[in-house]
Amino acid sequence: MNDPGNPDTPNEETPEDAQDLDKPIELIHKSVLPYHPRVGDVLDLNVDLSVGVVLGRSDSFHRKYGSVGLGMIGGVAETSDDVLTSLMGMPVNLDLMSPHVMLVAGKRGSGKSYTLGIIAEELALAMERREIEVAAVLVDTVDVFRQMVDPNDDQSDLLKKWSYEARGFPVNVYIPRRTYVGLPDEVKKKARLFPLSIGPKELTVSDWGYVLEKGGTLSTAMENLISETLDSVRKGYSIDSGERISLKRDFSIKDMIQCIDTSPSIEELYKPSTRTAMIQRLKRADRMGVFHPGGTSAQDLAIAGQITVIDVAPLGSDAEAVLAILTNMLCRQVLTYRMAWTDEGTSAREELPPTWLIIDEAHTLVPRAGPTPAKDAIIGYAKLGRRFGCSLVLCTQQPSAVSDEAISQADLIISHSLSHDNDIRALQQRAPAVLPDQFRDKVFISSLPRGAAIVFDQTTENKRGFIMQVRPRLSQHGGTDRLSGLFEAVKLLIPDDIEEVEIIDIPEEADEAEDTVVDEPVVEDEMEGEPELEETSEDLPEVPRPPLKLSKDDWQVLDGWMRDYVQELFEEEKQEFSITDEPAPRSEEPVEEPSLTEVEIVPVLDPKINASEVLVKQFGPVSKELLSKATTRKILYSKASHRYLFTSENDYRETISVDRQGTDPIVVINWVADSINSGGLDLDQLIHEDGFTFVCFRSEGIRVVFSIGTSGILVSAPVVVVGVDRRLVAAVADRIRNALHNPD
Ligand SMILES: Nc1ncnc2c1ncn2[C@@H]1O[C@H](COP(=O)(O)OP(=O)(O)OP(=O)(O)O)[C@@H](O)[C@H]1O
Numbered sequence: 153m154n155d156p157g158n159p160d161t162p163n164e165e166t167p168e169d170a171q172d173l174d175k176p177i178e179l180i181h182k183s184v185l186p187y188h189p190r191v192g193d194v195l196d197l198n199v200d201l202s203v204g205v206v207l208g209r210s211d212s213f214h215r216k217y218g219s220v221g222l223g224m225i226g227g228v229a230e231t232s233d234d235v236l237t238s239l240m241g242m243p244v245n246l247d248l249m250s251p252h253v254m255l256v257a258g259k260r261g262s263g264k265s266y267t268l269g270i271i272a273e274e275l276a277l278a279m280e281r282r283e284i285e286v287a288a289v290l291v292d293t294v295d296v297f298r299q300m301v302d303p304n305d306d307q308s309d310l311l312k313k314w315s316y317e318a319r320g321f322p323v324n325v326y327i328p329r330r331t332y333v334g335l336p337d338e339v340k341k342k343a344r345l346f347p348l349s350i351g352p353k354e355l356t357v358s359d360w361g362y363v364l365e366k367g368g369t370l371s372t373a374m375e376n377l378i379s380e381t382l383d384s385v386r387k388g389y390s391i392d393s394g395e396r397i398s399l400k401r402d403f404s405i406k407d408m409i410q411c412i413d414t415s416p417s418i419e420e421l422y423k424p425s426t427r428t429a430m431i432q433r434l435k436r437a438d439r440m441g442v443f444h445p446g447g448t449s450a451q452d453l454a455i456a457g458q459i460t461v462i463d464v465a466p467l468g469s470d471a472e473a474v475l476a477i478l479t480n481m482l483c484r485q486v487l488t489y490r491m492a493w494t495d496e497g498t499s500a501r502e503e504l505p506p507t508w509l510i511i512d513e514a515h516t517l518v519p520r521a522g523p524t525p526a527k528d529a530i531i532g533y534a535k536l537g538r539r540f541g542c543s544l545v546l547c548t549q550q551p552s553a554v555s556d557e558a559i560s561q562a563d564l565i566i567s568h569s570l571s572h573d574n575d576i577r578a579l580q581q582r583a584p585a586v587l588p589d590q591f592r593d594k595v596f597i598s599s600l601p602r603g604a605a606i607v608f609d610q611t612t613e614n615k616r617g618f619i620m621q622v623r624p625r626l627s628q629h630g631g632t633d634r635l636s637g638l639f640e641a642v643k644l645l646i647p648d649d650i651e652e653v654e655i656i657d658i659p660e661e662a663d664e665a666e667d668t669v670v671d672e673p674v675v676e677d678e679m680e681g682e683p684e685l686e687e688t689s690e691d692l693p694e695v696p697r698p699p700l701k702l703s704k705d706d707w708q709v710l711d712g713w714m715r716d717y718v719q720e721l722f723e724e725e726k727q728e729f730s731i732t733d734e735p736a737p738r739s740e741e742p743v744e745e746p747s748l749t750e751v752e753i754v755p756v757l758d759p760k761i762n763a764s765e766v767l768v769k770q771f772g773p774v775s776k777e778l779l780s781k782a783t784t785r786k787i788l789y790s791k792a793s794h795r796y797l798f799t800s801e802n803d804y805r806e807t808i809s810v811d812r813q814g815t816d817p818i819v820v821i822n823w824v825a826d827s828i829n830s831g832g833l834d835l836d837q838l839i840h841e842d843g844f845t846f847v848c849f850r851s852e853g854i855r856v857v858f859s860i861g862t863s864g865i866l867v868s869a870p871v872v873v874v875g876v877d878r879r880l881v882a883a884v885a886d887r888i889r890n891a892l893h894n895p896d
């Protein structure tokens with residue numbers, strides 16, 4: 153771990169040791185960042201010289217954790233007129249330790265999904281380094297993340313330029329159960345495939361609407377029928393022979409069809425045409441091969457230390473509805489279990505780790521207009537997830553088409569190229585940082601090349617968006633491998649004749665249409681010929697579970713539907729729960745604490761500097777430019793010197809670089825201090841922090857700070873002049889420059 157409290161150790165250290173300390177990081181070379189526009193507005197980001205730009209973390213948080221729990225996602229790709237403040241080439245690191253809501257936006261082919269892959273890779277790497285322990289679930293409708301198991305050999309040249317090597321990651325890939333069953337065992341093993349299913353009991357009446365009817369709306373009669381069917385299957389019902397079909401906590405679509413076929417009360421209430429139409433639709437849903445008792449649960453998907461990809465691409469046009477239902481279940485279950493705990497040591501919260509839910513093509517699941525089975529749950533997750541340690545990454549080509557309630561929660565936005573005015577406007581409105589005028593220009597934003605993006609971070613100090621080039625992927629992106637072909641082949645193996653059966657629309661009050669429909673030869677043999685799926689619809693013996701607790705605070709922030717869901721879930725699981733006054737144990741979430749770095753402020757009475765009291769910061773072997781930049785940044789960003797220098801929003805600043813080669817640092821300190829004195833300023837105080845000393849001077853309306861760093865024979869002692877009156881700042885800076893050039 154990088155400890156910012158330790159000064160750099162000089163070069164006699166072994167190279168390995170030296171690497172661990174806060175040696176300034178090497179910049180990414182311009183040749184690797186071919187697109188790097190010049191941006192006029194000054195860029196102040198949170199920078200740690202040993203790692204680069206830090207996103208999503210406050211300064212104090214970063215001081216506590218250093219380089220731990222950061223993921224390198226790209227490099228700053230913009231230049232500035234001011235070499236001193238330019239961050240061009242700085243690696244960009246994303247905080248993976250605390251929960252975030254992120255939006256990744258961009259038009260078709262701009263590199264969004266690729267960027268999601270980068271986030272997943274960095275989560276996996278940080279987990280390999282044992283810096284974090286989370287679950288990451290990537291939901292994928294278009295088959296782009298499954299190949300994370302393979303190395304990115306296609307871009308090996310690009311990776312080499314970035315000094316990376318291609319590699320795969322052991323992600324678990326859940327594919328629809330039907331596709332899974334049809335694949336050879338060695339393929340399943342090699343591609344780390346698992347069967348994905350949803351227990352029909354998880355679906356509400358309105359969820360069934362989405363599955364059974366394109367567009368999601370069932371006729372009233374059909375809706376009543378599905379509701380009654382679910383009720384009967386859950387509670388049990390008697391058939392004509394007097395036999396009682398007992399209740400099923402877990403049931404299959406076949407159980408539902410059997411109920412519609414045999415329940416006298418359903419027969420009495422619903423026309424044969426309605427029942428037939430419903431059975432047809434249920435059979436079609438069954439053929440998707442994902443609705444199955446004992447469905448995949450959130451606990452299967454969200455596993456600590458594991459990246460899980462849910463790949464529903466093989467479902468084709470049904471992928472969206474299935475994914476929405478699954479995401480709904482996942483969001484609610486993760487939130488609920490993360491919220492609850494028990495006294496018995498087996499914490500409900502431990503059943504589900506802090507989870508990163510990463511959703512590609514989010515506009516289909518959380519659209520601005522209209523409902524989907526997942527919309528409320530995703531919005532709830534966006535609003536509450538962070539409270540329970542959970543993160544959300546939404547990706548979309550149309551930010552304007554995503555629910556504002558979800559986007560407004562974003563603390564980080566990565567926007568690739570956008571071309572529609574609506575989308576640019578949506579970004580502008582929702583960006584958690586300032587969008588410089590230059591970036592607002594439609595031509596600018598629509599011509600960002602692939603992989604380049606504007607990044608906005610709520611925690612950065614001056615809150616301006618900046619241009620980043622996303623790093624190349626280590627693992628393969630996109631699903632154009634042999635397996636995609638196999639998925640198709642498996643689809644063909646399964647008799648799909650149900651598609652050819654006309655699904656009959658039932659007019660609400662259709663009277664005599666029944667006869668024609670009843671004769672349709674649709675229901676008998678369709679289920680034959682499909683792979684035998686083992687049934688697991690028997691209820692498992694119940695294991696008593698310890699009572700759960702939910703804190704009153706947490707309970708109060710839940711929306712009504714979420715409270716109902718929690719109640720229902722625990723009733724179904726036969727698990728008692730209570731709302732208590734006790735605070736929820738949240739120990740695993742990193743809590744922000746004040747800086748650990750010792751800051752010592754020493755007022756100075758003697759106007760003449762005692763150079764021996766000034767610490768000279770030792771850097772490793774770096775270039776003159778980087779040494780100067782590093783020292784300047786330290787003056788600008790260290791909390792204590794920042795506080796000393798900047799007292800209002802309207803402060804102007806000038807920076808004077810002072811670089812010497814082979815001069816004794818003591819000589820440089822005296823020379824710079826004397827020059828500042830002759831500029832009309834008095835020595836005020838010394839601030840010792842982090843191996844640096846910030847030497848502070850002041851006069852009416854002006855503050856000046858310098859500090860000194862060295863790297864072998866190179867010495868740098870930049871001077872920063874700050875004040876509200878721009879002309880005064882410029883005049884004082886000029887006087888100091890003159891004095892520096894003409895020492896007496
Ligand atoms: N940062 C990058 N570095 C190198 N290549 C990239 C980068 N980003 C994207 N690409 C290339 O661009 C292609 C398209 O990227 P991606 O699939 O992420 O686009 P998308 O924005 O998700 O598009 P769609 O809207 O169609 O889903 C990728 O297959 C990859 O080859």
Ligand SMILES: [Mg+2]
Pocket residue numbers: 264265266296512
């Ligand atoms: Mg994509």
